[in-house]
Amino acid sequence: MKFTGKVWKFGNDVDTDLIIPARYLNTSDPAELAKHCMEDADTTFAGKVQKGDIIVAGKNFGCGSSREHAPVAIKAAGVACVIAKDFARIFYRNSFNIGLPIFESEEASAKIAEGDVVEIDADKGVIKNNTKNETYTVKPIPPFMQELVAAGGLIAYGKTKFKIK
Amino acid sequence: MSMNIAEKILAAKSGKKHVEPGELIIADVDMVLANDITAPIAIREFKSSGATKVWDRTKIALVPDHFTPNKDIKSAEQAKILRDFAHEQKLTHYYDQGEVGIEHALLPEKGVVVPGDLVIGADSHTCTYGALGAFATGVGSTDAAFAMMTGKAWFKVPTSIKFVYKGKLNKWVSAKDLILYTIGDVGVDGALYKAMEFTGPVIDKMSMDGRLTMSNMAIEAGGKAGLINPDEITMEYIKGRAEHKWKVYTSDKDAKYEKVIEYDCAKIEPIVSCPSLPENTKAVSKLGKVVIDQSVIGSCTNGRMDDLRITAKIFKGRKVNSRVRCLIFPGTRDIYTQAMKEGLVDIFMKAGAVFSMPTCGPCLGGHMGILAKGEVAVSTTNRNFVGRMGSTESSVYLSSPAVAAASAILGRIGTPDDIKK
Ligand code: SF4
Numbered sequence: 001m002k003f004t005g006k007v008w009k010f011g012n013d014v015d016t017d018l019i020i021p022a023r024y025l026n027t028s029d030p031a032e033l034a035k036h037c038m039e040d041a042d043t044t045f046a047g048k049v050q051k052g053d054i055i056v057a058g059k060n061f062g063c064g065s066s067r068e069h070a071p072v073a074i075k076a077a078g079v080a081c082v083i084a085k086d087f088a089r090i091f092y093r094n095s096f097n098i099g100l101p102i103f104e105s106e107e108a109s110a111k112i113a114e115g116d117v118v119e120i121d122a123d124k125g126v127i128k129n130n131t132k133n134e135t136y137t138v139k140p141i142p143p144f145m146q147e148l149v150a151a152g153g154l155i156a157y158g159k160t161k162f163k164i165k
Numbered sequence: 166m167s168m169n170i171a172e173k174i175l176a177a178k179s180g181k182k183h184v185e186p187g188e189l190i191i192a193d194v195d196m197v198l199a200n201d202i203t204a205p206i207a208i209r210e211f212k213s214s215g216a217t218k219v220w221d222r223t224k225i226a227l228v229p230d231h232f233t234p235n236k237d238i239k240s241a242e243q244a245k246i247l248r249d250f251a252h253e254q255k256l257t258h259y260y261d262q263g264e265v266g267i268e269h270a271l272l273p274e275k276g277v278v279v280p281g282d283l284v285i286g287a288d289s290h291t292c293t294y295g296a297l298g299a300f301a302t303g304v305g306s307t308d309a310a311f312a313m314m315t316g317k318a319w320f321k322v323p324t325s326i327k328f329v330y331k332g333k334l335n336k337w338v339s340a341k342d343l344i345l346y347t348i349g350d351v352g353v354d355g356a357l358y359k360a361m362e363f364t365g366p367v368i369d370k371m372s373m374d375g376r377l378t379m380s381n382m383a384i385e386a387g388g389k390a391g392l393i394n395p396d397e398i399t400m401e402y403i404k405g406r407a408e409h410k411w412k413v414y415t416s417d418k419d420a421k422y423e424k425v426i427e428y429d430c431a432k433i434e435p436i437v438s439c440p441s442l443p444e445n446t447k448a449v450s451k452l453g454k455v456v457i458d459q460s461v462i463g464s465c466t467n468g469r470m471d472d473l474r475i476t477a478k479i480f481k482g483r484k485v486n487s488r489v490r491c492l493i494f495p496g497t498r499d500i501y502t503q504a505m506k507e508g509l510v511d512i513f514m515k516a517g518a519v520f521s522m523p524t525c526g527p528c529l530g531g532h533m534g535i536l537a538k539g540e541v542a543v544s545t546t547n548r549n550f551v552g553r554m555g556s557t558e559s560s561v562y563l564s565s566p567a568v569a570a571a572s573a574i575l576g577r578i579g580t581p582d583d584i585k586k
Binding site: 063068086088090092093094096097098139142145154155156158159161162 | 317
């Protein structure tokens with residue numbers, strides 16, 4: 001799994017209300033949610049994010065409620081993956097479950113700046129910062145999780161992998 | 166290589182000899198749980214994926230406990246989704262009215278979860294079953310749907326923190342005080358992503374009711390699980406209840422922990438969590454005068470026999486303060502029946518309290534005991550977030566049953582020792 005993209009940088013403890021405010025939870029349509037992605041953290045984000053861009057944030061990304069709408073909104077906005085120092089537990093689960101790849105790297109979280117172009121090689125566990133010409137290590141995603149993301153999420157994965165009657 | 170109880174269960178269920186914290190695994194679950202809030206979404210996911218049949222109709226527990234008996238039309242529709250699905254799939258662990266209890270009180274009582282099980286539930290307090298030596302954790306709706314189809318779930322093996330409780334318990338100090346104290350000490354994210362393991366001589370002597378109370382609130386410290394190593398008390402509890410085979414896993418003596426935290430219980434007094442976070446703990450003796458409008462005794466945290474017995478002991482021959490509404494919610498029907506047999510309900514009634522059927526009710530501000538603006542409650546439940554029991558301008562103090570019962574009589578927050586003063 002490889003990604004190259006331009007970075008949008010966020011701080012610590014970005015909660016699920018910042019990612020997708022509760023006032024938009026009356027829909028579960030990904031395209032609709034994408035329009036409000038990160039709205040309460042940066043009102044202009046949804047308008048400027050391009051397909052393949054990457055979010056880099058600090059600690060405890062996705063804390064707060066268990067709403068699956070949060071990673072859905074990020075994925076539907078076209079974001080390729082999220083890098084953070086670490087993630088809140090249920091956000092972490094939900095991301096893989098809906099097919100949004102996420103990476104934990106303290107180094108990358110600290111050193112990458114907004115606008116940098118970074119290249120992630122998930123198999124090798126490295127992040128290259130093409131703008132700054134730096135390399136950071138990232139915990140590689142095990143094959144199972146990669147399959148999950150490649151399949152498009154847990155349910156899709158389950159349908160191909162297990163006999164579902 | 167040595168492992169702790171959390172690692173042992175996750176290794177066994179994923180067919181491995183050994184697992185390391187941080188490792189991602191896919192494992193076989195023994196039970197999947199969802200309630201009347203979370204199951205409808207999981208069922209929708211299940212159906213929209215094209216699945217027609219659940220993986221094992223004996224291993225899915227659907228418990229409509231939050232808004233039942235149906236509180237309004239919306240909740241009736243939700244409960245109906247559950248009911249229809251349960252009947253269509255011929256689920257053996259569906260509990261309709263007349264059988265239902267609060268999920269985390271009900272499943273251990275019925276022997277539906279047993280030591281060594283791996284349980285996921287689309288409800289954050291699924292961690293309660295850690296008291297039995299099962300690895301149990303709360304998940305999202307997609308996880309529940311996936312497990313309903315495949316019997317599997319994925320996990321990141323957590324690091325563990327070992328808590329050691331030593332020393333003699335002070336008067337009126339219960340399991341609830343110990344867990345509130347712990348949350349106050351480590352904070353609401355003190356165990357984020359980690360398994361908490363409760364150990365030590367105090368836990369060794371603690372009743373199963375008390376242990377369930379402690380494990381129940383692991384999530385309030387951010388914990389993924391709250392485990393207690395099975396012992397004779399566990400075996401005594403599951404005797405005659407366990408409906409499937411159990412296996413005892415216990416932590417190796419040299420198992421690894423991220424941290425070991427020791428508490429001298431002799432230093433712990435009856436405690437409350439002040440609004441609006443469980444970590445805002447304060448000893449009742451240092452609280453000052455807090456006048457209350459409502460006292461709630463029950464929930465998946467404190468709706469068991471130990472809790473009702475101590476309440477009755479304090480209520481016997483006394484009256485609830487005339488300005489306090491005291492609501493008692495037993496966890497299950499069996500607890501309800503037992504309380505009647507022991508004459509506890511009679512004591513509650515004579516004291517002027519309300520004794521309700523089992524339901525989540527006021528715990529999540531659902532129904533049957535909502536707070537108005539400016540009102541204050543003391544409650545044996547587990548969360549005191551803004552608006553948790555009603556108006557966003559009401560407030561909730563979390564406490565043990567002894568403190569909630571004494572407060573109901575006093576009309577302000579206090580301990581049973583304050584009553585005679
Ligand atoms: S009693 Fe309260 S905490 Fe327990 S399951 Fe019901 S709503 Fe949740």
